[in-house]
Amino acid sequence: MAIIITLVIFVLGFILGAATSERKLVEIEQLSRQQDADFNSLQFQFSYLENVPKEQSCVVLSRTLESNLKTLGPSLKKIEGYEASGDVKNPDYILLKRKYVIGNLRYWLLAEKSKQLCSTDAISVLYFYERGCQQCGDESYIFDQLKQRLGDNLLVFSIDASIEESVIDILRAQYKIYGFPSLVIDGKTYPGYMSTQQILTEICPKYSSDNEACKGYR
Secondary structure, three states: OHHHHHHHHHHHHHHHHHHHHHHHHHHHHHHHHHHHHHHHHHHHHHHHHOOOOHHHHHHHHHHHHHHHHOOHHHHHHHHHHHHHHOOOOOHHHHHHHHHHHHHHHHHHHHHHHHHHHHOOOOEEEEEEEOOOOOOHHHHHHHHHHHHHHHHHHEEEEEEEOOOOOHHHHHHHHHHOOOOOOEEEEOOEEEEOOOOHHHHHHHHHHHOOOOOHHHOOOO
């Protein structure tokens, strides 16, 4: 009887685990398709706005970026949740994660181009992390707090270097990323963990306008 009960529990656990993993992959795939649609829409809007006067295109593009970039943070948290409990070696999951990273970098390039054309007062940060990195969780928490304080004036693009993706290798070579966490702020690399004070010291002088969160750091 004990053997039968143990076997039933094992089978039920296996079925439940398989169903949970499948549900997570479906959710990630839906998220990936949504990001593809959002980016394609944003890319079309950007191409269209290149043909209208600059003063009009910058206003519309700025609002579009603000709206679409808000999807990155919640999406990343959801994927990190799956990584904490799911099968991160599953080929389907890895493919979907690669699509997320590439989508993230597309938004980064678009934000950088918008900054050049429209002189937006926002700082872009490439945040490189890796699964198993001891201080990466603390760094992520700091950026969550800074985003609440700085809002759309701070654009954080998180890059999971655990994913095998050639574009990540190119960026790591370009910005000399050898360890984690590492930050790239306006093109300059900052290796290792950075505290809230250290990050504010670096980014606050780059803003052209006053910001409540930057008092004492300019």
